[in-house]
Structures are given as C-alpha cells and as structure tokens.
Amino acid sequence: MGTRNPKSPRGNALDREGLFRLAEEQYGTRPEYLWRTSPHSAVLRRPDNGKWYAVLMKVAREKLGLSGAGVADILDLKCDPVLAGSLRLEPGILPGYHMHKGNWITLLLDGSVEAEKIRFLLDQSYALAGGKPGQRRPAGHRDWLIPANPKYYDVEAAFAAQDIIRWKQSSRVAVGDTIYLYVAAPVSAILYQCRAVEVDIPFRRIRGAVRMDHVMNIQLLHRFQPDQLNLNVLRSHGVYAVRGPRSVPEPLLEEIRFLLRQAGKEEG
CATH class of the missing domain: 3.10.590.10 (ph1033 like domains)
Incomplete structure (x- = not known):
C-alpha cells in the first residue's frame, strides 16, 4: 500500500500549502490575508474580476459541529446548490461556514476528502465565481x-x-x-x-x-x-x-x- 503525502496535489489528500501551490499553478492566484484578527484566514480570488472562489480558515471543531477538541483546517468553496445538497452527505463536506450555506460548501482538509475531489470542486468554484455575462443584482436592491x-x-x-x-x-x-x-x-x-x-x-x-x-x-x-x-x-x-x-x-x-x-x- 502506498503512503499518502498530504502536501502533494497528486496524493490522496490535499492540505493548505498544497492548495496554495495548486491555485498558483492552475489559476495564477496567491492567497491574500485580509484580517488582522484572523491571521490564518486566507482568500483566493479570480484575477479577472476579483471575486473570491475559495476561503481557507482554521476553526474550532465545536463550531463546525464536530467532536473532539482543537481546530480544523477548512476550505470554503462556491458550489451549485443542487450539487451542494448531495455533497453534504459525504464525509468531510459541510454547509458553508460563515458563507451563504446554499451557494457554498465547507471541506475539511484532514484527509477525509480526496485530493481529486477537492481539485474538481475548486475548479467548479473558480468557474462559478466568474459569474454570467450581463448578470445583475435583483431589481429593487442596490x-x-x-x-x-x-x-x-x-x-x-x-x-x-x-x-x-x-x-x-x-x-x-x-x-x-x-x-x-x-x-x-x-x-x-x-x-x-x-x-x-x-x-x-x-x-x-x-x-x-x-x-x-x-x-x-x-x-x-x-x-x-x-x-x-x-x-x-x-x-x-x-x-x-x-x-x-x-x-x-x-x-x-x-x-x-x-x-x-x-x-x-x-x-x-
């Protein structure tokens, strides 16, 4: 049985540093640390429109409804609401944390979600952050x-x-x-x-x-x-x-x- 390398995008798991390398290689984006009060929180945004397609945080496990003490490394991604409903039934995938729970999902970066699935969902999130040509906010609200x-x-x-x-x-x-x-x-x-x-x-x-x-x-x-x-x-x-x-x-x-x-x- 082969050993799992959590730092490699080619392994069975993907950690924070592996994600950052993947984002830079695939999309040309680097993490941005925006909050002094949350120094471990980073965002990844599309270079063409500035929209976020990923948010990485360290969150107390109890806040996520998980058992055990300590913190969890998590990745928030945009997701089609129809797909999100079924994904949240899988191990390591939760409703979006601090993001819109219908349009975002949270992935645990503890090895419970395989690297290939993370790569797929990251790519989907990047695409969704591109929006649709001519898309506008609902009339009556600005x-x-x-x-x-x-x-x-x-x-x-x-x-x-x-x-x-x-x-x-x-x-x-x-x-x-x-x-x-x-x-x-x-x-x-x-x-x-x-x-x-x-x-x-x-x-x-x-x-x-x-x-x-x-x-x-x-x-x-x-x-x-x-x-x-x-x-x-x-x-x-x-x-x-x-x-x-x-x-x-x-x-x-x-x-x-x-x-x-x-x-x-x-x-x-």
Whole structure:
C-alpha cells in the first residue's frame, strides 16, 4: 500500500500549502490575508474580476459541529446548490461556514476528502465565481457606498442617539437599498451598514458647501470596526476615493459579506 503525502496535489489528500501551490499553478492566484484578527484566514480570488472562489480558515471543531477538541483546517468553496445538497452527505463536506450555506460548501482538509475531489470542486468554484455575462443584482436592491464627512455631521453621535437617521439622498436610491457609509478622514473607513427605509423626502437646505433637496431615512444595521474596511482595504478592491454616492464593487461586497457573517449577521 502506498503512503499518502498530504502536501502533494497528486496524493490522496490535499492540505493548505498544497492548495496554495495548486491555485498558483492552475489559476495564477496567491492567497491574500485580509484580517488582522484572523491571521490564518486566507482568500483566493479570480484575477479577472476579483471575486473570491475559495476561503481557507482554521476553526474550532465545536463550531463546525464536530467532536473532539482543537481546530480544523477548512476550505470554503462556491458550489451549485443542487450539487451542494448531495455533497453534504459525504464525509468531510459541510454547509458553508460563515458563507451563504446554499451557494457554498465547507471541506475539511484532514484527509477525509480526496485530493481529486477537492481539485474538481475548486475548479467548479473558480468557474462559478466568474459569474454570467450581463448578470445583475435583483431589481429593487442596490448596494451603495456613500461618503460621510465628520466635518459637517457627527454621524457617530447621531447613531448613538437613535438607529434611524436622516441623510442626504442620491436620486437613484430606493427603499430597501443597502447603504455603506464611508466616514472620511481622520477615520477613512466604512463604519456603517444601513438600509434605506424611506426615500424622496422633500427637504431644502443650503449650508456652506452642503446642499440638500431630498433626504432619506436610513436605519443602522451593523457597525464595522475602523480597521476592517479602512482605505487600504478599499484600495485593494479598486476603490481609491469616495467623493460621492457610488455602487459597491463586487470584490468589496464579497469581503463585506464575509465580515458580516463573521459577526453573525446576514447581509442586508
């Protein structure tokens, strides 16, 4: 009987380092370590659109519903929901951890899933992360990145007093849209996830450089830590400045969704 080499993509098992080598050889991608608070968590993303196709983490076994103490090395992959249902019946394959459980699966990197199956599912995930030409988010819901300048308005104090506040509106924002408030210097980070609950409220005010004709009511959903989505993180996703309302690029949305799931929140 041959011996199993867990570090080789050609063996019967595949570990973290083997996956990284495989991803670089096959797709030209290298791991990115995005979170100071989770130094062992790495993402792999497609080079053409920046979307994640794999997330590697070390997670306490009890959080995965597994017996025994210690941590498990896991790999989260995108997966067709129909295929995911049957795969989760196999040893070493679980619902997506901290990711959308219908569209992601978790693989244990402990030898219980053979290397060839991991290679196949990794390739499927890479393909799924490519999306479909012309694919758009459902009508009626958009994700907005909107600047907040503490020089003109103390948004932190406003949200400390109540969870629904009034905000200057872009004419295209609709009820149900998600608003991410980027607080300008000295913070320079996305701090708040909100939902537009009322829009197109007539309101006329001119105060210095700030002019408002319509406002909206936005409800606080989640507060991020200042180092989670700071300007350096935004730049890594192609956002170099936030001077006015804009759509959130998909690579940045992937990271936001991951942070929300880490915090036990559902997107939106």
